[in-house]
Amino acid sequence: MSESPPNRAKCEISFQVNGKLVAVRTYAMDRLLDVLREQLGLTGTKEGCGEGECGSCSVLVDGVLVNSCLVPVLQAKDAKITTIEGLAEGARLHALQQAFLDCGGAQCGICTPGMILAAFHLLSKKPQPTTEDIREGLSGNLCRCTGYAQIVEAVAEVGRRGTGG
Amino acid sequence: MSTGGIIGRSVPRLEGRDKVTGQARYVDDITLPGMLFGATVRSRIPRGKIAKVTFGPGVDWDEFVIVSAKDIPGKNCIALIDDDEPCLADGTVNHPEEPILLLAHPDRRLLPQAVEAVSVEYEPLPAIFNIEESEQQSQIIWGTDNVFKSYLIEKGDIDAVWEEADYIVEGEYTTGAQEQLYIENNGMIAAFDPQQGVTVWGSMQCPYYVHKSLVKLFNLPGERVRVVQTETGGAFGGKEDYPSVIAGHAALLAMKSGRPVKIAYDRIEDMAATTKRHPSRTRHRTAVSKDGKVLGGEIEFTIDGGAYETLSPVVLSRGAIHAGGVYSWPAIRIRAKAVATNTPPQGAFRGFGAPQSLFALERHMDRIAKVLQLSPVEIRRRNFLKPGETTTTGQTVNEAVDLGKLLDRAMQLSDYSAKKERFARENKVSTRKKGIGITSFLHGAGFTGSGERYLSSVVGVEGCADGSVRVLVSSTEFGQGTNTVLCQIVAEALKVRYEDVSIARPDTQEVPNSGPTVASRTVMVVGKLVQSAALGIRHTLEGCGLLGATYSAEEFRAAVRAYVAKNGEFRSLAHYEQPEDIVWDEQKYRGSAYAAYAWAVYVAEVTVDLTSYSVSVEDFVALQEVGRVLHPVLAKGQIMGGVAQGIGFALYEKVIWEKGRMQNGQMTNYIIPTSADLAPIRVYFEELGNVHGAYGAKGIGELPMDGPAPAVINAVEDALGVPFNSIPLLPEDIFDALTNKRELSHVTGDHR
Numbered sequence: 001m002s003e004s005p006p007n008r009a010k011c012e013i014s015f016q017v018n019g020k021l022v023a024v025r026t027y028a029m030d031r032l033l034d035v036l037r038e039q040l041g042l043t044g045t046k047e048g049c050g051e052g053e054c055g056s057c058s059v060l061v062d063g064v065l066v067n068s069c070l071v072p073v074l075q076a077k078d079a080k081i082t083t084i085e086g087l088a089e090g091a092r093l094h095a096l097q098q099a100f101l102d103c104g105g106a107q108c109g110i111c112t113p114g115m116i117l118a119a120f121h122l123l124s125k126k127p128q129p130t131t132e133d134i135r136e137g138l139s140g141n142l143c144r145c146t147g148y149a150q151i152v153e154a155v156a157e158v159g160r161r162g163t164g165g
Numbered sequence: 166m167s168t169g170g171i172i173g174r175s176v177p178r179l180e181g182r183d184k185v186t187g188q189a190r191y192v193d194d195i196t197l198p199g200m201l202f203g204a205t206v207r208s209r210i211p212r213g214k215i216a217k218v219t220f221g222p223g224v225d226w227d228e229f230v231i232v233s234a235k236d237i238p239g240k241n242c243i244a245l246i247d248d249d250e251p252c253l254a255d256g257t258v259n260h261p262e263e264p265i266l267l268l269a270h271p272d273r274r275l276l277p278q279a280v281e282a283v284s285v286e287y288e289p290l291p292a293i294f295n296i297e298e299s300e301q302q303s304q305i306i307w308g309t310d311n312v313f314k315s316y317l318i319e320k321g322d323i324d325a326v327w328e329e330a331d332y333i334v335e336g337e338y339t340t341g342a343q344e345q346l347y348i349e350n351n352g353m354i355a356a357f358d359p360q361q362g363v364t365v366w367g368s369m370q371c372p373y374y375v376h377k378s379l380v381k382l383f384n385l386p387g388e389r390v391r392v393v394q395t396e397t398g399g400a401f402g403g404k405e406d407y408p409s410v411i412a413g414h415a416a417l418l419a420m421k422s423g424r425p426v427k428i429a430y431d432r433i434e435d436m437a438a439t440t441k442r443h444p445s446r447t448r449h450r451t452a453v454s455k456d457g458k459v460l461g462g463e464i465e466f467t468i469d470g471g472a473y474e475t476l477s478p479v480v481l482s483r484g485a486i487h488a489g490g491v492y493s494w495p496a497i498r499i500r501a502k503a504v505a506t507n508t509p510p511q512g513a514f515r516g517f518g519a520p521q522s523l524f525a526l527e528r529h530m531d532r533i534a535k536v537l538q539l540s541p542v543e544i545r546r547r548n549f550l551k552p553g554e555t556t557t558t559g560q561t562v563n564e565a566v567d568l569g570k571l572l573d574r575a576m577q578l579s580d581y582s583a584k585k586e587r588f589a590r591e592n593k594v595s596t597r598k599k600g601i602g603i604t605s606f607l608h609g610a611g612f613t614g615s616g617e618r619y620l621s622s623v624v625g626v627e628g629c630a631d632g633s634v635r636v637l638v639s640s641t642e643f644g645q646g647t648n649t650v651l652c653q654i655v656a657e658a659l660k661v662r663y664e665d666v667s668i669a670r671p672d673t674q675e676v677p678n679s680g681p682t683v684a685s686r687t688v689m690v691v692g693k694l695v696q697s698a699a700l701g702i703r704h705t706l707e708g709c710g711l712l713g714a715t716y717s718a719e720e721f722r723a724a725v726r727a728y729v730a731k732n733g734e735f736r737s738l739a740h741y742e743q744p745e746d747i748v749w750d751e752q753k754y755r756g757s758a759y760a761a762y763a764w765a766v767y768v769a770e771v772t773v774d775l776t777s778y779s780v781s782v783e784d785f786v787a788l789q790e791v792g793r794v795l796h797p798v799l800a801k802g803q804i805m806g807g808v809a810q811g812i813g814f815a816l817y818e819k820v821i822w823e824k825g826r827m828q829n830g831q832m833t834n835y836i837i838p839t840s841a842d843l844a845p846i847r848v849y850f851e852e853l854g855n856v857h858g859a860y861g862a863k864g865i866g867e868l869p870m871d872g873p874a875p876a877v878i879n880a881v882e883d884a885l886g887v888p889f890n891s892i893p894l895l896p897e898d899i900f901d902a903l904t905n906k907r908e909l910s911h912v913t914g915d916h917r
Contacts, residue, residue: 102177107644107806108349110191113185144346148843150801
C-alpha cells in the first residue's frame, strides 16, 4: 500500500477504462492498481509483489504494458486503460483467453490476467511471434505454477491463427 | 485400459473461465461491509523475553483495535501436531518474525505506520541459527535437546557390510531453504458473531486444519467454527499450515472489534514470516562391491525446522523414507532428525522432505560411479529395485515397474550417450562447457504409513434438484486441477456429461472432511472415494427403479430429479478404508510406507558459460510412470511446473539468512525462473495403472520436484568435472570452486 498522508487533498482524475469514461476522487499518488481494484471494483488486476517484479498487476495504458503497482493514478489522467475485464466481448472470450483455457495456460489463475495482457501486448507488436519472442516477451510476468510452456504454447497458437488483435 | 469415456481426455478446467476473465474471487478481492484491515506486530529479535511494550506517539491509538495474547479465549496455540507454536507471543519470543500484537483499522494505509510505532523492549537471549549450532546444544531452545523428532530405519545387518566392501564411498550434501512463492500472498477475512461463532474465508489448502486450530484457539464447539476456502492463487505446501495462523489472528481482531477483519500479507511480510522448505544436511556412507553393487549404507538425514515443531516430524518422515530412493539396499541404517533453530518455522513445500534426501542420494550415486569409474547410468541400472524386492522400510515392490526400461527410454529420448560423448570432446576447446545429468527416483502417494487410516477421509456426491450432481469434498483447488479431475471422475463413474457435474466450494459447514490437500493424495485417494460415492448415487437410483442398466445423460438427470422431488436431500458418502495389504508399524518404522509410488527418470542438459559462470538448462526430459493419466494437459502442467521449481531449487533460489531473518524477501532479490530462463521441458508418461487410485491414477503433484535438482547438478559436474554438493548453486559458487580447483578433493572414495 502507498502511504498517502491524509492531510493532502484528494483530486478528481478521469480516464477511460475498457472503453468507458470514469472519474475518481483520489490522491494523485495513489497507485493505479488500488484505484482500479478498490474504487472501480476491477479486481481482475492482481497484486503479487508491489514492486514491479511479478507483472500480475499488468494493464495497458494507451497501449503500453505497465505494472499498475508502480503507476501513480495521476499519470493515467485522460489515458485509455485496458484491464482483463475489457478483453472478452460479452460472453465471447478473446482468442488468448480461449487458448489459455485450451492449452492449460492458467493453473492457479493469479498471474493469468497480467500474463494475458502481456501476451495481448506482445501480439499487438508482433502478431506472429516465435517461441523465443514469446519467452522473451513474457519474461516480465512471473508464473509459479506452469513452468511457462503451456502459456507459451497458448500464445503461439493464437499467433499462428492470427486472431490475437 | 481405455473406457472410451471422459477419463484421459483434457476437458476444460472447471473454474478456468473465471480465471482467464478476471472474475475469479481471491481473498483480497473480497470486501465485507464495515470491514477493518489487520496487521501484525512482530518480534525483531531472534530470541528473548518481552520486557515492555510501548505505543508510541504520532498515532491515534483510540482508532485502533489491539489484540494481545491475553485476548485469546481458548488455548494460545496453532493446533497441528503438538500444538507448540503460540498464536501470539506471551512473554517470550523464539524467532525474529514471531507475532506479538495485532492491530486493526478501517484504513489499511494507516497500518504500516502504526506497526512501526509500537516499540517492544526485550531482554535478549542467545540464539542459534543452523543445524550445527542446534546440535552443539550450547543453547537449548526446544525440549531437552533441540530435537523435534528423530527416526531410525533399519534393514539387514549394516554393521557386517563394511568388511566385505571393495569401496566405501562417503559424501555430505546440503540444500537451502526455498520459498514456495505462490503469486497470491497469504490472506484471510474473519467475522465473529457471539451466537454463530467464528467464520473465516481465505486462501488455503486445508480447511479442516484451520477449523481444528480455531476450535482450540476460541474454545468453541466445532459447529460454531466455519472455514471457507476462497479461490487460491498457488500454494505448493505454503498454505498447508500457515493459514491457521492468519485465520486465528483475523478472527481474534474480529471478535474484539465486532466487525469483519481482513489480513492480507504483502509480499515482504509473506516471504519474511511464512514457512519455507526445510534446509537439510545429508551424510552418506556406502559400501560397494567392485562390480558396482551397493552392499549397504548409512544415511544421516537432518533438517532445520525453525523455532517450532509445526509439521517437521512428517516432513522428516517422508524425507527419511525416500532417502534410499529407487535402489535395492541389502542393508541400510537411516537416522533422521529434525532440529530447532531461532528462525521462523519451516514447513511444507512440494516434495515434503523428499527433494532434500533425494538430492543427496542422486548426487551420491554419481559420486559412487566416479569412484568405481562406472557411468552414472550403469551404477543406477545395477542397483535398481525390482518387483518382489523390498524398500528400505521392508515394503515389497508389487507394482510391475521396470526401472531399467524407463532408464533406456529416458536415455533414448534425451540422446544421452551421444551427447555425453560429444560434450566431452567439445568441452576441451570451448568456454561454454556442456554437460548431461541423469536421476532416477520415486515419490510415494498419499499420507505416509497409517496416515490415511488416521485421516479417515469422507467424501460426498450429491444429486441436485435440477438433476445435476455435485461433489462434496474439503479438497481444495489451488491450480493443480482438483475441481476438474474430481468432476471428471464422477462424470465417468456415472456415465454423464462433464457439464452435468459441479463441485461445492470447500466450506466446513457444507462439505465432509476429505482430508488435507497435500501429499499427492487428492486424485489417488480422494478421487477413488469420489468414484465410489458416485457409484452409490447410481446404485440408489437403480435400486428404486428410476434408472435402468443403460441410460442417456438426460435419463440420468431425470432420474435424479425424480428422486430428489420424492425424497429430498440425496447424498451418497464414501469413507476411506485402508487396503488390507497396506500394513505399517509406526514403532519400528517398517512396512508399507505408501499404497503406491510414482517412478521417474529425468535427464538434464546444461551449459556452463565460463565467462559469466552461469548455468543454463538447455534441454530437460522428464519421463515418469504415474499410473493412469486422467487429464493429459493438467498432468503435463503439473510435471512442467514442478520441474521449473526444481530447477529454481538447484540454480536460482537462495534464501539469505541473517540472525534468523530472511534478508532477501522480495521478488527483486529472491530469484525464480522466468519464461526466458527455461528451455522446453519435455514430458513423457508411462502408464501402468494402480489398483489403489481412481481409474488407475497415482499421485503426481510432488514427484516432479524431486528429480530436477540432482539431474541439473549432475549435469554441471559432467560439464566441469568438479562436484558440487550444495544447492542452490549460484554463479559465484562455481567461480569460487573453479578458481580454487586445486584445493578441492576430486573424489573422496576410499579404495580398500
